[in-house]
């Protein structure tokens with residue numbers, strides 16, 4: 001009886017180890033170029049339909065690049081920005097520093113899911129210190145903080161509703177376990193650390209361990225894997241024209257289309273897809289192709 005008990009324990013341990021290995025591989029990402037130079041064609045993984053794209057689409061979506069070179073356009077603000085204080089279902093497990101914090105509702109939901117995971121791993125001191133800012137608030141901040149610490153109105157991601165500043169209630173983010181956790185895990189939930197330490201020459205902004213930006217999956221996973229900031233990632237997509245990414249049992253075809261005037265592009269007929277502008281010169285279509293489990 002003892003012997004069988006021992007074997008059972010060994011089997012349970014093996015099963016546990018296997019599950020862990022499995023989930024590790026599930027979250028690994030595999031990226032390849034899928035644009036056929038000879039064919040001049042894109043991999044669409046199924047039937048396609050044409051869709052009219054207006055120039056305005058360049059300025060809408062979760063992949064917009066906003067920096068000192070590319071300002072926020074009037075229509076770029078997320079349409080679902082909400083006041084977080086009364087939304088208790090979106091603000092569990094963290095603190096709001098102030099009573100006037102606004103954010104895209106979708107982004108707040110993803111943030112809330114992320115913080116719940118962090119909570120389960122023993123991190124209990126997250127806070128949001130700033131979310132969406134309108135242009136007047138940004139102007140005030142710019143005047144108070146100066147150009148070293150704030151961007152002029154219209155050039156800050158906070159004006160989109162996709163970015164937020166996250167703090168610890170205990171200490172500075174640069175030394176807080178919350179900061180380290182975000183740096184390691186935010187990508188799994190569609191967020192990126194927008195201004196990392198070693199990329200300030202590219203972003204033009206010094207290291208900000210507190211500022212996270214929502215771009216969505218699989219983009220955050222690809223950026224993490226390739227160590228790209230948003231500037232580099234959008235350049236990469238433009239250069240590759242199309243990539244395929246395998247992530248979490250899903251296949252994604254990500255295609256860049258330059259847009260100079262109102263035009264038509266090909267989008268999948270049978271699979272879900274999202275279109276986002278890059279705020280520069282084109283749009284990115286992300287097609288999700290379900291993969292049958294092995």
Ligand SMILES: [Zn+2]
Nearest residue numbers: 158164165211
């Ligand atoms: Zn910020």
